[in-house]
Amino acid sequence: MIWKPNVTVAAVIERDGKFLLVEEETDDGIRYNQPAGHLECREALTDAVIREALEETAYRFVPRYLVGIYNWRQEAKDITYLRFAFGGEIAGHDAGRALDAGIIAARWLTLDEIRALEDRHRSPLILRCIEDWLAGKRYPLELITHYA
Secondary structure: OOOOOEEEEEEEOEEOOEEEEEEEEEOOEEEEEOOEEEOOOOOOHHHHHHHHHHHHHOEEEEEEEEEEEEEEEEHHHOEEEEEEEEEEEEEEEOOOOOOOOOEEEEEEEEHHHHHHOHHHEOOOHHHHHHHHHHOOOOEEHHHOOOOO
């Protein structure tokens, strides 16, 4: 059997000192995460993060930077995630759009509120991506090449 990581994307979105997270139902109970999800076959990473942000929050996200690439192993579930986190901006909101199944709500939270919810984070990557964003980590999207 060949081992393969789960490739995921996440949007780090800050507005007026608050970050956009999703509150979602998971197998482990209600958890918080960035708008995030799995890369689909033949999909560009930037297209994936745009799609996931829209599906999970109804916000139209425009990625401007790569914040970081994160390799995290969730031993309890025998899963390795390779996460590409993107920073960018909001280009609109479709308030009437239904959110993905399992998403309770999109929430704008301060860093203190996010830290207070740390025991309910879906992974340790949530806080790490925000801290990297706040530390000024912004890499050009040109680092990523997608061959169709």
